[in-house]
Amino acid sequence: ISPVPPYSREQPIFTTRAHVFQIDPSTKKNWVPASKQAVTVSYFYDSTRNSYRIISVDGAKVIINSTITPNMTFTKTSQKFGQWADSRANTVFGLGFPSEQQLTKFAEKFQEVKEAAKLARDRSQEKIETSSNHSQESGRETPSSTRASSVNGTDDEKASHGGPAEAHLKSENDKLKIALAQSSSNVKKWETELQTLRESNARLTTALQESAASIEHWKKQFSACKEENDQLRTKIEELEEQCNEINKEKERNAQLSRRLQELETELQDKELELEELRKQGEIIPQLMSECESVSQQLQAAEEKNKDLEEKVRTLKTEVEESKHRQTNLKTELKNFLDVLDGKIDELHDFRQGLSKLGVDN
Numbered sequence: 001i002s003p004v005p006p007y008s009r010e011q012p013i014f015t016t017r018a019h020v021f022q023i024d025p026s027t028k029k030n031w032v033p034a035s036k037q038a039v040t041v042s043y044f045y046d047s048t049r050n051s052y053r054i055i056s057v058d059g060a061k062v063i064i065n066s067t068i069t070p071n072m073t074f075t076k077t078s079q080k081f082g083q084w085a086d087s088r089a090n091t092v093f094g095l096g097f098p099s100e101q102q103l104t105k106f107a108e109k110f111q112e113v114k115e116a117a118k119l120a121r122d123r124s125q126e127k128i129e130t131s132s133n134h135s136q137e138s139g140r141e142t143p144s145s146t147r148a149s150s151v152n153g154t155d156d157e158k159a160s161h162g163g164p165a166e167a168h169l170k171s172e173n174d175k176l177k178i179a180l181a182q183s184s185s186n187v188k189k190w191e192t193e194l195q196t197l198r199e200s201n202a203r204l205t206t207a208l209q210e211s212a213a214s215i216e217h218w219k220k221q222f223s224a225c226k227e228e229n230d231q232l233r234t235k236i237e238e239l240e241e242q243c244n245e246i247n248k249e250k251e252r253n254a255q256l257s258r259r260l261q262e263l264e265t266e267l268q269d270k271e272l273e274l275e276e277l278r279k280q281g282e283i284i285p286q287l288m289s290e291c292e293s294v295s296q297q298l299q300a301a302e303e304k305n306k307d308l309e310e311k312v313r314t315l316k317t318e319v320e321e322s323k324h325r326q327t328n329l330k331t332e333l334k335n336f337l338d339v340l341d342g343k344i345d346e347l348h349d350f351r352q353g354l355s356k357l358g359v360d361n
Helices: 100-152 155-304 306-360
Strands: 010-023 031-033 039-046 051-058 061-067 081-086 091-096
Touching: 010 051, 010 061, 010 100, 039 100, 051 100, 061 081, 081 100, 081 155, 091 155, 155 306
Parallel strands: none
Antiparallel strands: 010 031, 010 039, 010 091, 039 051, 051 061, 081 091
């Protein structure tokens, strides 16, 4: 059945385009797409019934046919998405708009149509109450008229004058009774429909509350996952920094190992030089004793041979130079020993540092 009859008693009053969704009837939480793409969504006004509907057709399929009642509410759930519950269709419709401006226009039109539907309902109730009161008043007036005719007229007058009036009043009373019965049945039907709407509204409210609770639950889980992700990123950064520090320590250890090998080589060279200096130190006393004996021989030979004076002088010069060299050698040996002791201490401290560094690693 087409949502809009062929004789077009309904006219569109507002049209837009949006993606249509319906709530999943099994879970009452997830949205199910009702259209594969954006379709036309229109407000229609039925002048005969004084009612409003939202209608949307995707090809030959009617995906929205919702009569707007004063109890309906259109809710904006995001900047481009809105929804409303239809208790008659027992579902919740959702619309996704291309822009926030279109969503705002649709929501404003929904509020206008809702107010118009409420006004129409109030007017209908006033008419029903008026007709009901009128029927009650007519029912009360009929006996009084009958009594007046019976009191003021004779039996002949009743036959000639009271008969048509009584028949007219009786027919009017019957019509009012029928109207009253219809209004009562309509009231009962509306009460039943209202109760059904209330029950559907309660179910939809419960579904919306469950949906809101589920949304809050997922928001909390998302926040927890986000915090855990941030913590993991922080840990990864810390581990990367530690890896960089370890690489730097490895490079420093390699440099220290190369420096240690160089120092050990220098130490071996210094030990060889020290050994040579020690050997030279052992020769110095012998040279001193020889120098003394030579001095004595020269002194004895001065008296005998003047020709040897030049030799003696030369020998004296050599002795002085030898003494000077000996003194310099002693000084250099002492300095070298001091330097060597310092290097040995530094090497010892350096070995202790390397041992401690190896233990720490």
